[in-house]
Amino acid sequence: MEMNGKTVFITGSTDGVGRYVAAQLAGQGAKVLIHGRDAARGKSLVEEIERAGGSGPEFYRADLSSLAEVRKLADAVLADHKRIDAFVCNAGIGSQNEGPQRQVSRDGHELRFAVNYLAGFLLAHLLLPVLKASAPARIVNVASLGQHPIDFDDVMITRNYSGSRAYAQSKLSQIMFTVDLAEQLKGSGVTVNSLHPATYMNTTMVRASSVTPMSTVEQGGAAILHLICGDDVAGKSGLFFNGMSEMRANPQAYDADARKRLRDLSLKLTGLPAA
Ligand SMILES: NC(=O)c1ccc[n+]([C@@H]2O[C@H](COP(=O)([O-])OP(=O)(O)OC[C@H]3O[C@@H](n4cnc5c(N)ncnc54)[C@H](OP(=O)(O)O)[C@@H]3O)[C@@H](O)[C@H]2O)c1
Helix, strand or coil: CCCCCCEEEECCCCCHHHHHHHHHHHHCCCEEEEEECCHHHHHHHHHHHHHCCCCCCEEEECCCCCHHHHHHHHHHHHHHCCCCCEEEECCCCCCCCCCCCCCECCCCCEHHHHHHHHHHHHHHHHHHHHHHHCCCEEEEEECCCCCCCCCCCCCCCCCCCCHHHHHHHHHHHHHHHHHHHHHHCCCCCEEEEEEECCCCECCHHHHHCCCCCCECHHHHHHHHHHHHHCHHHCCCCCCEEECCEECCCCHHHHCHHHHHHHHHHHHHHHCCCCC
């Protein structure tokens, strides 16, 4: 897909691989909507893109650990833009960010589930009308190879909590949502895919977990850019990629009952109308 003149909204683009992807897209002539919590990091990327001659990047500040802030973010983006060609749901916290102990979001939901999955679920739904109006359009969910099945008796992981389990559950939730949403969007011209960008890129999240980085943001960024603009994935939807290659995710992603349970719960938690 030719990116010149396209509008791409990337959550979590003030740092790490999202920041790299935003700068690359801006370099290809796309208008990038940058998002993060930190205004100074956002401003520095806007300035970096403008210095390089990129066209009108915009920064939106929102903490995705609050569903009210997610709604305000969607309102602000929708008020400013009548066209979004790609939405990249990339913001996330790792297994150890902000401490290894169980934490909850401002709405009282387990924090990794809330930030990594539920916020993107709500944002995607709120942006769907404009994405459909901009079709062909793409949604990319940046997930992971780290995937833990959801225990529907304890989705908020009040028992046997570990940061890595919480992270992996949130990442499988994103993949289940991808499969589910792709079915709903059949025939709309909007496709949705998810991926593991690369293993242990050298980013804040990986450094916070004291793991030795094994790959670069350039490697993971190339895989994300592939799903945003690759011609070979045009029209493909509901798939999971490991880097550049399609692969099967955890079996729960292909369990229609489990996906329905997750969808129903997510609609309820976000206050969206039942399907
Ligand atoms: N790193 C890896 O090896 C790896 C592997 C597989 C998958 N992934 C996935 O790739 C994505 C990007 O990860 P990364 O490694 O680039 O991480 P990172 O460098 O830590 O960047 C995370 C981004 O998410 C934003 N963010 C975090 N919590 C937020 C919140 N509560 N509200 C709003 N924004 C928030 C951060 O914004 P601030 O600037 O405000 O902090 C930042 O822009 C994540 O979804 C991650 O799960 C990464």
